[in-house]
Amino acid sequence: MTTETTPTPVAADSVLSGRHRPGGPAVKPFRRRLGPWLYLAPLLLFIGVFKVWPTVWGVYLSFFHVRPYLGNEYVGTANYAKLFSDPDLRSAVVHTLFDAVFAVSGSIFVGFWLAVLLQGPARHVRILRTAVFLPTVIAMVAAAELWTTLLYPSPYGSVNSLLGKAGIGPEPFFNSPHSALASVILMQIWKNAPYDMVIFVAGLASIDREMYEACQLDGATRWQRLRFVTLPSLRPITTIVLVLGIIRGLRVFTEIWVSTNGGPAGSSESVVTFLYRQFSQNNDTGYAAAIGTALLVVTMVLTCLMLLWRRRKDI
Amino acid sequence: MRSVTPRTARSLCAAAVAAGVAITGAACGGSSSSSGAATSKNAAATGTLNVWIRGSGDSPKAYQKIFDAFTAQTGIKVTIGKATLTDFETALTAAASAHQLPDMVLDDAAQMGNFVSQGIVLPIDKSKFTGADQLTDQAWSSATDLKGKVDAVPFSAQANVLLVRKDWLDKLGLQPPKTWADLAKVAQAFTTQDPDGDGKPDTYGLAVPGSTSRGYTSWFWSTFLYSAGGDFLKPADGKFTATLNSPQAVSSAQFLEDQVCKNKDVQPSALGDDTTATNKAFQTGVAGMYLTGPYAYATMDATAVKGKYIVVAPPAGPDGTAGTLAEGTDIFTMADSKQDEVTKLEEFMVTPAAQKLGMTAVPSATVVRLPVNKTVDPAEVHGDDPRWQLAQQVYSTSGHYEYDNAPNWTQLRQKMSDDLNKLLSSCGAVQGALSSMNSDVSTLLKQQGVG
Numbered sequence: 001m002t003t004e005t006t007p008t009p010v011a012a013d014s015v016l017s018g019r020h021r022p023g024g025p026a027v028k029p030f031r032r033r034l035g036p037w038l039y040l041a042p043l044l045l046f047i048g049v050f051k052v053w054p055t056v057w058g059v060y061l062s063f064f065h066v067r068p069y070l071g072n073e074y075v076g077t078a079n080y081a082k083l084f085s086d087p088d089l090r091s092a093v094v095h096t097l098f099d100a101v102f103a104v105s106g107s108i109f110v111g112f113w114l115a116v117l118l119q120g121p122a123r124h125v126r127i128l129r130t131a132v133f134l135p136t137v138i139a140m141v142a143a144a145e146l147w148t149t150l151l152y153p154s155p156y157g158s159v160n161s162l163l164g165k166a167g168i169g170p171e172p173f174f175n176s177p178h179s180a181l182a183s184v185i186l187m188q189i190w191k192n193a194p195y196d197m198v199i200f201v202a203g204l205a206s207i208d209r210e211m212y213e214a215c216q217l218d219g220a221t222r223w224q225r226l227r228f229v230t231l232p233s234l235r236p237i238t239t240i241v242l243v244l245g246i247i248r249g250l251r252v253f254t255e256i257w258v259s260t261n262g263g264p265a266g267s268s269e270s271v272v273t274f275l276y277r278q279f280s281q282n283n284d285t286g287y288a289a290a291i292g293t294a295l296l297v298v299t300m301v302l303t304c305l306m307l308l309w310r311r312r313k314d315i
Numbered sequence: 316m317r318s319v320t321p322r323t324a325r326s327l328c329a330a331a332v333a334a335g336v337a338i339t340g341a342a343c344g345g346s347s348s349s350s351g352a353a354t355s356k357n358a359a360a361t362g363t364l365n366v367w368i369r370g371s372g373d374s375p376k377a378y379q380k381i382f383d384a385f386t387a388q389t390g391i392k393v394t395i396g397k398a399t400l401t402d403f404e405t406a407l408t409a410a411a412s413a414h415q416l417p418d419m420v421l422d423d424a425a426q427m428g429n430f431v432s433q434g435i436v437l438p439i440d441k442s443k444f445t446g447a448d449q450l451t452d453q454a455w456s457s458a459t460d461l462k463g464k465v466d467a468v469p470f471s472a473q474a475n476v477l478l479v480r481k482d483w484l485d486k487l488g489l490q491p492p493k494t495w496a497d498l499a500k501v502a503q504a505f506t507t508q509d510p511d512g513d514g515k516p517d518t519y520g521l522a523v524p525g526s527t528s529r530g531y532t533s534w535f536w537s538t539f540l541y542s543a544g545g546d547f548l549k550p551a552d553g554k555f556t557a558t559l560n561s562p563q564a565v566s567s568a569q570f571l572e573d574q575v576c577k578n579k580d581v582q583p584s585a586l587g588d589d590t591t592a593t594n595k596a597f598q599t600g601v602a603g604m605y606l607t608g609p610y611a612y613a614t615m616d617a618t619a620v621k622g623k624y625i626v627v628a629p630p631a632g633p634d635g636t637a638g639t640l641a642e643g644t645d646i647f648t649m650a651d652s653k654q655d656e657v658t659k660l661e662e663f664m665v666t667p668a669a670q671k672l673g674m675t676a677v678p679s680a681t682v683v684r685l686p687v688n689k690t691v692d693p694a695e696v697h698g699d700d701p702r703w704q705l706a707q708q709v710y711s712t713s714g715h716y717e718y719d720n721a722p723n724w725t726q727l728r729q730k731m732s733d734d735l736n737k738l739l740s741s742c743g744a745v746q747g748a749l750s751s752m753n754s755d756v757s758t759l760l761k762q763q764g765v766g
Binding site: 070088156260262264267277281283 | 433516584725729733736
C-alpha cells in the first residue's frame with residue numbers, strides 16, 4: 001500500500017500563469033500545467049466536435065464532387081473555378097455587401113438616436129427602453145412573419161393602407177426585385193437597432209460628465225455638445241460595432257430566408273442563402289462547401305485586419 | 316473592450332493561415348474514394364422493414380393502415396422510421412453517407428433522377444413484378460428512364476385541376492372558364508367587379524404560387540406550357556434537348572406575364588408566395604381561381620371556402636389543346652435493402668385493396684390521390700364524388716409528367732423557376748427570356764451528361 005500525499009493548495013493565479021510562486025510547494029510543472037486544461041476540456045471538446053471539425057470537414061469536401069453513397073470524387077479546384085465564374089453568386093455577393101453595410105449602419109444610426117433620446121436612469125425612461133428593446137428578443141422567424149403581414153403588397157396591407165391615406169403606394173415591398181432587399185434591410189434595422197441602443201446607452205453613461213459641464217460653462221449649445229463631446233467619445237465603440245457588424249453581416253441568412261427566400265428573381269439572394277440552395281436544392285454539396293470555405297477565408301482575413309487595426313489604434 | 320496585444324493578433328492570424336494550409340494539403344492529398352455500385356442484401360429473410368415517408372400530419376397513419384394489412388397477410392413487419400416534410404432528402408443523404416439507408420422510401424416522383432444519380436436506389440424488374448400489368452402505362456413510364464430501366468414503383472398519381480369560386484361566378488353572371496381567353500376574362504372580372512361585394516377592390520382572379528422555392532414558379536407554369544402544346548424537353552437517343560424557346564413555350568409564358576404584369580389579376584404577393592401562402596389566398600377569398608392538385612380538396616374543405624368552389628378541367632390553350640401537369644408519389648427500393656421483402660411490400664401496395672386503403676382509410680390524408688391500378692375507380696371509392704372523377708379523367712386524357720427521369724430534374728426545375736420568376740417580376744420581353752432559359756437548361760443538361 002502506498003501513502004498518498006495530499007497536494008498543497010495552490011493560488012489560482014499561479015496555476016493559471018503556470019509559474020512557480022517563490023517559496024511555493026514543489027509540484028511537478030506538468031501536473032500544474034495540466035490543471036487548467038482539464039477544466040477547459042469539456043468546452044474545448046464541445047467546440048472541437050461542433051465547430052472545428054465541421055469546418056475542417058467542409059473545407060475538405062470543397063475539393064470533391066460529393067456523392068454520399070457512391071463515394072466522393074476528387075475534382076481538384078473545379079468547385080473554386082466555378083465559384084469565380086458564377087454570375088448568380090456574384091450578384092449574391094453584391095446583395096450581401098449591400099445588406100451588411102446598410103443594415104448595420106442603419107441600425108447603428110437608429111440605435112444611436114434611440115440611446116440619446118432614452119438615456120438616463122429615470123423609471124419611465126427605463127420602461128420605454130425595455131419596450132423599445134423588445135424586437136431584439138423576438139425570434140427572427142416570428143418577426144419575418146409579422147413583417148410580411150405588415151408589408152403585404154395590396155392596398156389593404158397594414159403599412160400600405162397608411163401610405164394610401166398619405167396618397168402614396170401601394171408599394172410592393174418584399175414582392176418587387178426593386179424593393180425586396182431594401183425591405184429586408186428595413187426589417188433588420190427594426191430588429192437590431194435596439195441592441196445597438198443598449199451598447200450606446202452604456203457608452204453614453206461612460207462619458208465624463210465634467211466635459212459636458214465644461215462645455216456648458218463655455219456656452220456650447222445642445223448640438224455643439226453632441227457634435228464635440230458625445231460623438232468623439234463614442235467613436236471607438238461605434239467603429240467596432242460597425243466593423244464587427246459588417247463582418248457578421250456577411251453571413252446573413254435567416255432574415256432573408258424567412259422573408260423573401262432570396263427572391264423575387266434572386267434580388268435578395270445572399271451568399272449564405274445561395275450556398276444553402278446549392279446544398280439543399282441542387283444537391284451540389286462540394287460547390288456549397290467551396291462557397292462556405294471562401295466565405296470563411298474572407299471573414300478570417302477581415303477579422304485579422306480588424307485585430308491589427310485595433311492594435312494600431314490601441315483600442 | 317478587451318485589448319488586443321500585437322502578439323495575440325499576429326499569432327491568431329498565423330494560426331488561421333497555418334490551419335488553412337494544412338487543410339488544403341490534406342484535401343489535395345486525399346485520394347478519390349472508389350465508387351461502389353449499389354447492391355442488395357437478400358441475406359436474412361427476417362427482420363422488420365424500415366420505411367421512410369415524405370409526409371406529415373395524418374399521412375403516416377394512412378400508410379400504417381396499409382402496412383398493417385400487409386403484415387396481417389404476410390407476417391412481415393414494417394416500421395415507419397421517419398415521416399417528415401422538412402428536409403426529408405437531406406436526412407436521406409445523411410443516412411446514405413452513413414450507409415444506414417432505410418429499406419424503402421416513399422417520396423415525390425420528381426426525386427427519382429436525384430436518387431438514381433446518388434446510387435441509392437435499386438432498379439425494379441418489371442417482368443418479375445407481380446401485378447405489373449394492372450398498373451397504368453402512364454404511371455410506369457413516369458418511373459422509366461431513357462434507356463428503359465425502371466427505377467421506382469408508382470404508388471399514387473395526380474393531375475392539376477382548376478378550382479373556381481362558384482359564388483363569385485354566380486354573382487357576376489359568369490361561366491366557368493374553358494379556354495385561356497375565358498380564364499383571362501373571369502380573372503379580370505374577379506379583380507375589378509368586386510365579386511365578394513364588400514365594396515373594396517381587394518379580390519383577384521388567379522392564385523399563383525410564384526415563389527422560386529422548391530421550383531414552384533416553373534411547377535405552376537407547366538400546366539400552361541402543356542396546354543399550349545409545348546414541353547420542357549425533348550428526349551431522343553438517350554439525351555434530352557431543351558425546347559423552351561418554342562413558340563408554344565413563348566405563348567404560355569406570355570399569357571402568364573400578361574396576367575401578372577398587364578391585367579394584374581393575380582394576388583399581389585404572388586411572386587413570393589409558396590403553396591401554403593397561395594392556399595391561404597384562395598381559402599380567405601383573396602383570389603378566386605386556383606390551379607392545383609386534387610389533394611387540395613381535403614385542404615380546402617377544412618376551411619371556410621368549403622362548398623363555395625367548383626372544380627373544372629384546366630382551360631384549353633389557344634389551339635384547343637388540353638394539357639395539365641401530372642405528378643406522383645413513387646416507392647423506391649433502397650440500396651442495401653432486404654430486396655425480396657421490399658418487393659413483396661411494393662407488390663402489395665399497388666393492389667386494389669391497398670390502393671383503396673390509401674384513398675379512404677384516413678379521410679384527412681388521401682395518400683393515394685389517383686390510383687395507379689387500372690382496376691380501381693377513384694370516384695366510386697370516394698363515394699361518387701364528381702371532383703375525383705374529373706381529376707381521374709384529366710389525368711388520363713391530358714396529364715403530362717415532368718422529366719423526373721432526368722439525372723437531376725429538381726436542379727433544372729429550380730433554374731427554370733429562377734428565370735421565369737425573373738421574367739415575371741421584371742415584366743420584360745418574353746422571347747429573349749425564354750431563349751436564355753433554354754440555353755441555361757441546355758448547359759445544365761450537358762453538365763448532367765444528358766445534353
